[in-house]
Amino acid sequence: MKIIPIQFHQKSHSYPRSAPGGGGGGRRSSGPARAVAARSREPQRGRYSRAAVRRAASSATQKMKEMFKINQFNLMASEMIALNRSLPDVRLEGCKTKVYPDNLPTTSVVIVFHNEAWSTLLRTVHSVINRSPRHMIEEIVLVDDASERDFLKRPLESYVKKLKVPVHVIRMEQRSGLIRARLKGAAVSKGQVITFLDAHCECTVGWLEPLLARIKHDRRTVVCPIIDVISDDTFEYMAGSDMTYGGFNWKLNFRWYPVPQREMDRRKGDRTLPVRTPTMAGGLFSIDRDYFQEIGTYDAGMDIWGGENLEISFRIWQCGGTLEIVTCSHVGHVFRKATPYTFPGGTGQIINKNNRRLAEVWMDEFKNFFYIISPGVTKVDYGDISSRVGLRHKLQCKPFSWYLENIYPDSQIPRHYFSLGEIRNVETNQCLDNMARKENEKVGIFNCHGMGGNQVFSYTANKEIRTDDLCLDVSKLNGPVTMLKCHHLKGNQLWEYDPVKLTLQHVN
Numbered sequence: 001m002k003i004i005p006i007q008f009h010q011k012s013h014s015y016p017r018s019a020p021g022g023g024g025g026g027r028r029s030s031g032p033a034r035a036v037a038a039r040s041r042e043p044q045r046g047r048y049s050r051a052a053v054r055r056a057a058s059s060a061t062q063k064m065k066e067m068f069k070i071n072q073f074n075l076m077a078s079e080m081i082a083l084n085r086s087l088p089d090v091r092l093e094g095c096k097t098k099v100y101p102d103n104l105p106t107t108s109v110v111i112v113f114h115n116e117a118w119s120t121l122l123r124t125v126h127s128v129i130n131r132s133p134r135h136m137i138e139e140i141v142l143v144d145d146a147s148e149r150d151f152l153k154r155p156l157e158s159y160v161k162k163l164k165v166p167v168h169v170i171r172m173e174q175r176s177g178l179i180r181a182r183l184k185g186a187a188v189s190k191g192q193v194i195t196f197l198d199a200h201c202e203c204t205v206g207w208l209e210p211l212l213a214r215i216k217h218d219r220r221t222v223v224c225p226i227i228d229v230i231s232d233d234t235f236e237y238m239a240g241s242d243m244t245y246g247g248f249n250w251k252l253n254f255r256w257y258p259v260p261q262r263e264m265d266r267r268k269g270d271r272t273l274p275v276r277t278p279t280m281a282g283g284l285f286s287i288d289r290d291y292f293q294e295i296g297t298y299d300a301g302m303d304i305w306g307g308e309n310l311e312i313s314f315r316i317w318q319c320g321g322t323l324e325i326v327t328c329s330h331v332g333h334v335f336r337k338a339t340p341y342t343f344p345g346g347t348g349q350i351i352n353k354n355n356r357r358l359a360e361v362w363m364d365e366f367k368n369f370f371y372i373i374s375p376g377v378t379k380v381d382y383g384d385i386s387s388r389v390g391l392r393h394k395l396q397c398k399p400f401s402w403y404l405e406n407i408y409p410d411s412q413i414p415r416h417y418f419s420l421g422e423i424r425n426v427e428t429n430q431c432l433d434n435m436a437r438k439e440n441e442k443v444g445i446f447n448c449h450g451m452g453g454n455q456v457f458s459y460t461a462n463k464e465i466r467t468d469d470l471c472l473d474v475s476k477l478n479g480p481v482t483m484l485k486c487h488h489l490k491g492n493q494l495w496e497y498d499p500v501k502l503t504l505q506h507v508n
């Protein structure tokens with residue numbers, strides 16, 4: 001049996017890091033090619049000149065490393081690439097011939113930034129202007145979340161004044177975080193649709209029309225483009241996969257998972273049709289401006305960043321909307337391995353608080369999967385959620401069980417299960433423990449600590465034993481018991497519990 005690996009895995013950031021082998025992979029962008037050309041001049045022969053070239057090269061490398069730290073991407077490479085560079089057309093063939101209505105709604109493009117590099121921010125702006133039909137762009141709104149860099153003040157304002165699309169720069173008075181800065185940007189925007197982009201993106205040909213067309217068709221549809229990968233090292237542009245969609249694990253981390261067969265069947269195998277996705281990555285999406293208000297924008301009680309993407313995803317689905325990845329729309333994003341930002345109080349506590357609010361308001365009893373695997377979360381002060389609970393009632397939103405059943409039946413959180421907790425050997429008082437090991441490794445046994453976390457397993461209605469998104473699996477006689485991606489097909493992942501003998505037995 002074939003296990004489809006998850007293509008994207010990342011600890012602290014909710015975007016794919018590596019591109020699967022898509023159509024754009026392997027193509028060289030103009031920037032790094034130019035850097036290579038500059039190096040190709042033959043050094044003169046001779047000991048001293050060679051040493052000088054080596055010294056120069058090593059000091060350039062040193063400088064590149066220093067500059068990398070500023071934004072956690074290769075700033076030197078970014079600065080060598082034109083602000084209006086051309087990009088490959090990475091769309092599926094069937095997308096290139098699609099015809100969209102003329103009278104699509106207009107959009108405001110809202111981009112929040114904090115200490116962003118000039119080159120990546122302006123490349124985002126130029127790519128919007130160059131690759132969008134002029135009459136569909138109402139304006140671009142740049143929301144500065146209290147940046148400290150001088151070039152992002154007056155120089156930015158005078159630069160964008162000369163562009164052929166109105167660009168407004170608005171400033172947060174103090175560091176407010178992504179969520180509140182986006183709310184401010186949305187509040188001043190005038191387009192019929194709001195399109196949120198990150199500050200280090202590049203839009204490709206034809207990106208906007210298919211997004212707006214879905215919203216025109218149904219204003220309660222919220223749409224994301226396929227997020228392509230701009231290398232944080234070379235700025236090479238690589239197509240993202242149309243075969244993954246958004247999910248989440250028990251820790252409420254956003255993850256990309258393979259688009260399941262049922263969603264391929266619903267689209268009759270046509271990959272150019274939008275994919276219904278359980279969640280969005282969060283950085284890039286378009287939404288009808290009035291609908292954004294109706295469904296309650298963002299939870300303004302959340303701080304800075306984190307959890308807001310799952311919150312709006314659950315809310316859209318549970319309250320009668322639709323969330324899609326429009327596979328004919330491609331926007332690139334620079335994926336970073338580490339965040340260059342610091343937050344007052346540290347990121348961990350902020351994300352715990354935001355996730356706690358999201359679990360309390362939207363997840364009903366299924367919040368226990370989150371709390372038992374991350375017990376620290378139940379200790380954070382998450383503030384007052386009464387207005388968000390009120391919103392849920394006012395909009396008559398459906399329960400989380402409905403979402404799991406109908407929108408995300410392949411969820412890592414099982415809709416039906418027999419038990420959730422530790423698996424204890426009653427004679428030795430030792431417990432099964434995932435030992436924080438990864439996929440394909442053996443499950444461990446350790447003294448029971450009663451603190452949840454790595455000793456939490458669920459015995460599901462499908463008779464799987466799961467810990468987060470891994471299932472206990474035995475593929476040969478006499479073991480070992482390994483942890484593999486759950487495949488929902490029973491087989492090697494089927495276990496029988498005998499409540500009389502208190503045994504769990506692998507039955508395949």
Ligand SMILES: [Mn+2]
Nearest residue numbers: 198199283334
């Ligand atoms: Mn980003």
